[in-house]
Amino acid sequence: MAGVTRTPTNLTQGSKTKGGIGESTLRPDGTLKVTGEFAYSSDLWHEDMLWGFTLRSTEAHAELVSIDTSEALAQPGVYAVLTYDDLPADVKHYGLEIQDTPVLAHGKVRHHGEPVAIVAADHPETARRAAAKIKIEYRQLPLVTDEASALAEDAPLIHEGRDDHHIGHVPHPNIVHRQPIIRGNADEARKKADVIVEGEYVFGMQDQAFLGPESGLAVPSEDGGVELYVATQWLHSDLRQIAPVLGLPEEKVRMTLSGVGGAFGGREDISMQIHACLLALHTGKPVKIVYNRFESFFGHVHRHPAKLWYEHGATKDGKLTHMKCRIVLDGGAYASASPAVVGNASSLSAGPYVIDDVEIEAIALYTNNPPCGAMRGFGAVQACFAYEAQMDKLADKLGLDRVAFRQLNAMEQGTIMPTGQPVDSPAPVAELLRRVKAMPLPPERQWESSEGADVRQLPGGLSNTTHGEGVVRGVGYAVGIKNVGFSEGFDDYSTAKVRMEVVAGEPVATVHTAMAEVGQGGVTVHAQIARTELGVTQVTIHPADTQVGSAGSTSASRQTYVTGGAVKNACELVREKVLEIGRRKMGTFHPAWATAELLLEGGKVITDGGEVLADLVDVLEDEVVELEEEWRHRPTVAFDLETGQGDGHVQYSFAAHRAVVEVDTELGLVKVIELACAQDVGKALNPLSVVGQIQGGTTQGLGVAVMEEIIVDPKTAKVRNPSFTDYLIPTILDTPTIPVDVLELADEHAPYGLRGIGEAPTLSSTPAVLAAIRNATGLELNKTPVRPEHLTGT
Amino acid sequence: MRVNFTVNGRKQEADDVWEGESLLYVLRERLGLPGSKNACEQGECGSCTVRLDGVPVCSCLVAAGQVEGREVVTVEGLADFAKQRAEGCASGACGTELNKAQQWQAKPADSQTGEGSGLSPIQQAFIDAGAVQCGFCTPGLLVAADELLERNTSPSDADIREALSGNLCRCTGYEKILDAVRLAAARGEAETAGTGV
Numbered sequence: 001m002a003g004v005t006r007t008p009t010n011l012t013q014g015s016k017t018k019g020g021i022g023e024s025t026l027r028p029d030g031t032l033k034v035t036g037e038f039a040y041s042s043d044l045w046h047e048d049m050l051w052g053f054t055l056r057s058t059e060a061h062a063e064l065v066s067i068d069t070s071e072a073l074a075q076p077g078v079y080a081v082l083t084y085d086d087l088p089a090d091v092k093h094y095g096l097e098i099q100d101t102p103v104l105a106h107g108k109v110r111h112h113g114e115p116v117a118i119v120a121a122d123h124p125e126t127a128r129r130a131a132a133k134i135k136i137e138y139r140q141l142p143l144v145t146d147e148a149s150a151l152a153e154d155a156p157l158i159h160e161g162r163d164d165h166h167i168g169h170v171p172h173p174n175i176v177h178r179q180p181i182i183r184g185n186a187d188e189a190r191k192k193a194d195v196i197v198e199g200e201y202v203f204g205m206q207d208q209a210f211l212g213p214e215s216g217l218a219v220p221s222e223d224g225g226v227e228l229y230v231a232t233q234w235l236h237s238d239l240r241q242i243a244p245v246l247g248l249p250e251e252k253v254r255m256t257l258s259g260v261g262g263a264f265g266g267r268e269d270i271s272m273q274i275h276a277c278l279l280a281l282h283t284g285k286p287v288k289i290v291y292n293r294f295e296s297f298f299g300h301v302h303r304h305p306a307k308l309w310y311e312h313g314a315t316k317d318g319k320l321t322h323m324k325c326r327i328v329l330d331g332g333a334y335a336s337a338s339p340a341v342v343g344n345a346s347s348l349s350a351g352p353y354v355i356d357d358v359e360i361e362a363i364a365l366y367t368n369n370p371p372c373g374a375m376r377g378f379g380a381v382q383a384c385f386a387y388e389a390q391m392d393k394l395a396d397k398l399g400l401d402r403v404a405f406r407q408l409n410a411m412e413q414g415t416i417m418p419t420g421q422p423v424d425s426p427a428p429v430a431e432l433l434r435r436v437k438a439m440p441l442p443p444e445r446q447w448e449s450s451e452g453a454d455v456r457q458l459p460g461g462l463s464n465t466t467h468g469e470g471v472v473r474g475v476g477y478a479v480g481i482k483n484v485g486f487s488e489g490f491d492d493y494s495t496a497k498v499r500m501e502v503v504a505g506e507p508v509a510t511v512h513t514a515m516a517e518v519g520q521g522g523v524t525v526h527a528q529i530a531r532t533e534l535g536v537t538q539v540t541i542h543p544a545d546t547q548v549g550s551a552g553s554t555s556a557s558r559q560t561y562v563t564g565g566a567v568k569n570a571c572e573l574v575r576e577k578v579l580e581i582g583r584r585k586m587g588t589f590h591p592a593w594a595t596a597e598l599l600l601e602g603g604k605v606i607t608d609g610g611e612v613l614a615d616l617v618d619v620l621e622d623e624v625v626e627l628e629e630e631w632r633h634r635p636t637v638a639f640d641l642e643t644g645q646g647d648g649h650v651q652y653s654f655a656a657h658r659a660v661v662e663v664d665t666e667l668g669l670v671k672v673i674e675l676a677c678a679q680d681v682g683k684a685l686n687p688l689s690v691v692g693q694i695q696g697g698t699t700q701g702l703g704v705a706v707m708e709e710i711i712v713d714p715k716t717a718k719v720r721n722p723s724f725t726d727y728l729i730p731t732i733l734d735t736p737t738i739p740v741d742v743l744e745l746a747d748e749h750a751p752y753g754l755r756g757i758g759e760a761p762t763l764s765s766t767p768a769v770l771a772a773i774r775n776a777t778g779l780e781l782n783k784t785p786v787r788p789e790h791l792t793g794t
Numbered sequence: 795m796r797v798n799f800t801v802n803g804r805k806q807e808a809d810d811v812w813e814g815e816s817l818l819y820v821l822r823e824r825l826g827l828p829g830s831k832n833a834c835e836q837g838e839c840g841s842c843t844v845r846l847d848g849v850p851v852c853s854c855l856v857a858a859g860q861v862e863g864r865e866v867v868t869v870e871g872l873a874d875f876a877k878q879r880a881e882g883c884a885s886g887a888c889g890t891e892l893n894k895a896q897q898w899q900a901k902p903a904d905s906q907t908g909e910g911s912g913l914s915p916i917q918q919a920f921i922d923a924g925a926v927q928c929g930f931c932t933p934g935l936l937v938a939a940d941e942l943l944e945r946n947t948s949p950s951d952a953d954i955r956e957a958l959s960g961n962l963c964r965c966t967g968y969e970k971i972l973d974a975v976r977l978a979a980a981r982g983e984a985e986t987a988g989t990g991v
């Protein structure tokens with residue numbers, strides 16, 4: 001075998017039906033994925049490749065007194081050992097928004113697991129053993145682990161000499177970003193309240209835990225550049241950060257997306273990309289890096305843990321009077337996406353409710369804890385957990401039904417957000433709650449049968465801890481609001497290149513974008529859009545790479561909207577060109593070429609009245625129509641730094657959940673019996689995939705509710721559970737039935753009326769489960785995840 | 795060391811294997827069969843599941859030396875394995891050549907029906923039911939689910955959950971994985987009964 005093998009290939013898919021939008025067409029990469037042929041980034045292979053390994057700091061905050069690599073370098077089979085001093089360019093830092101992250105640690109390490117040195121060797125084990133021979137002398141520095149230690153008078157600064165664009169408006173250099181939002185007069189409105197409810201909530205650190213580990217292959221090329229095959233969420237964002245630290249122009253770093261084993265935000269930041277390129281350029285050999293699970297826990301950012309304080313008031317007839325909240329997000333050692341997470345947390349902190357008078361503040365801290373950044377739900381998740389708990393408390397205090405109370409205060413189209421932005425498309429919050437409540441409840445005591453209790457259906461499961469004694473049922477509801485797309489004035493565009501030609505006597509469309517397919521099904525949808533717009537059945541999806549313009553990130557529930565929009569737009573332009581060709585060649589044969597609205601359907605040009613004018617094959621003959629176009633959704637603006645006012649978001653997305661749990665109150669074990677979801681998706685481009693996204697997002701929310709938390713030792717800031725043995729994600733036994741009710745109310749601003757869907761179900765899932773457990777136990781439970789000791793009080 | 799064993803019904807040998815290498819590493823890096831996945835390499839996720847003498851195991855936990863003389867079936871051999879089993883070949887072990895397994899080429903399938911692909915019933919059901927998102931968990935799940943249906947042609951939901959409890963999936967929430975196994979079972983029963991599903 002020569003050259004790189006197991007690189008991504010074209011995906012070609014035909015269809016016996018129209019296969020357009022609205023149909024549940026199957027994934028074009030499905031066959032490759034079930035046969036083991038799909039080329040994931042960890043599967044890449046090159047005949048003389050080396051294996052890279054990253055040595056990471058064992059300390060959370062320490063001065064690097066010395067690093068001795070000589071023994072490691074002397075090991076047989078070792079080709080390179082690089083540290084900060086070996087970096088080739090003047091630029092030595094990178095970052096999504098703030099370039100505060102050193103490629104390799106310099107002077108000090110700021111968190112446990114920070115990369116200090118990288119090794120290339122001919123076997124992964126050789127690289128690992130060599131790395132273990134690197135001698136590092138650390139001198140401990142005082143730790144910053146929470147708000148108190150970050151803002152203390154003598155607090156060490158995590159980043160000295162900050163010159164980023166947030167430093168001017170933050171009250172302390174250990175605060176990455178602060179966003180207040182003031183609307184109306186909360187103190188005045190408070191006087192109208194008959195009941196006031198206050199609460200403090202703690203949200204634990206969640207890991208994306210995508211299954212495909214960080215990995216990729218860098219191959220040095222003859223022109224001094226590098227080819228990089230990698231799993232990421234945004235090729236062009238990586239490129240912008242990689243090229244400068246390699247000292248290369250962007251065109252010499254050619255990136256191709258390899259198979260991505262899930263992402264959920266955890267691949268928004270750079271992981272092994274730069275390290276592999278550095279080693280490849282240094283050794284002149286291809287270098288592959290694959291993290292193992294332990295390293296993966298250190299190799300990407302996590303969901304921000306948060307402390308949230310809320311106060312709500314309501315009149316006795318159940319109308320919300322005001323809300324005040326303060327949200328403190330722990331951003332860890334580097335900025336990553338913290339500023340944008342702050343923007344989301346603050347602007348969505350009131351939830352999907354009408355509240356005219358608010359006083360909101362959100363901040364993200366710099367600490368020595370693991371860096372936190374993007375994860376599905378992005379700032380809105382933490383807020384939803386807290387405001388939904390508040391809603392239940394208010395309803396209870398008022399003696400109102402919890403769902404009815406929410407419906408009474410639910411926002412709708414036309415409601416003004418705390419930011420002053422009107423919600424200008426359907427916001428069926430009350431309806432989603434109605435739907436989820438209307439679903440039939442699972443029968444009680446399902447585990448009971450004539451042969452006794454089926455322990456598999458009880459809390460504790462096969463551990464056989466109860467046969468039903470002490471088991472109590474609870475039901476909980478929650479609803480949430482998430483923004484779709486990049487907000488606050490970001491130029492959130494995408495690019496699509498579409499080609500139409502006749503291949504083997506059939507019209508074929510080829511779609512080429514840089515969109516990262518991470519499992520969400522973007523490739524399926526692109527083929528559907530091309531079929532709908534171009535009237536073909538055969539569609540080829542070109543692998544994503546940097547030979548085409550940026551698609552933006554596969555995050556923020558934005559890809560179907562934005563890259564889908566770009567594909568639709570490019571297809572429309574291709575269609576125009578095809579019709580021009582038709583008019584040129586055949587316009588004289590039939591007057592409708594000039595007068596009618598023309599469509600492409602079933603491989604033909606037809607009039608809007610359904611009359612066939614020509615076969616596409618005859619129109620095109622051997623002509624190829626191809627074009628590449630950028631596409632943008634309507635612009636947004638930044639939030640005012642003092643008042644938080646501004647039309648900062650593109651679109652909103654809503655989901656509601658009902659959770660049914662059974663709790664073994666003696667042992668504190670929880671079994672979630674059912675987690676029903678209702679969501680408005682605007683338009684389901686692929687209903688099968690839509691339901692899959694909703695179920696997957698729901699399950700990640702369930703994980704946070706009862707299982708998932710990265711535990712950081714408050715005394716050492718070290719991660720205690722970086723493995724799937726100790727960081728538990730839901731298995732098929734932990735995950736209940738997830739009935740889904742999909743509502744389709746078109747958003748007239750969006751392509752096909754669609755609404756971004758990936759994140760909303762992750763929001764309300766967690767508070768619904770918490771509400772159900774509270775309902776079963778009567779406990780207050782202000783922290784995720786709920787652990788047995790929280791339920792038994794031991 | 796050298797390890798001789800049977801992979802997907804054909805004898806293979808792997809040379810220069812280190813003491814500490816796992817079966818997973820040998821399959822992926824030495825035999826060119828990366829279909830078995832490496833999501834944790836500590837026995838917690840099931841993405842590396844293969845059949846070892848018919849029994850589903852996490853290949854990341856099996857030392858390569860332990861498979862000397864034994865039989866392994868990987869996802870790359872699953873379609874042939876199922877076909878041969880259906881045709882009565884003992885335990886389906888008539889085999890897939892290594893170079894064929896390395897280059898598994900399913901015939902292009904239709905976007906709606908997935909017809910005509912030459913896949914095993916469980917593979918086809920995973921596609922049809924929408925049980926594949928990122929697909930990283932899929933190879934391990936397929937091997938485990940295929941083994942379940944081999945010993946239990948009409949499993950209850952509780953049976954399915956129990957059999958797949960060692961396989962993590964982060965994308966789907968499992969609901970469509972359950973659908974896929976139910977679908978494959980229903981199709982299998984329909985086939986036995988001579989009716990189509």
Ligand code: FES
Pocket residue numbers: 831832833834835836837838839840841842843852853854855
């Ligand atoms: S890779 Fe073997 S169990 Fe996870």
Ligand code: FES
Pocket residue numbers: 211261262519925926927928929930931932962963964965966
């Ligand atoms: S489909 Fe991604 S882990 Fe299961």
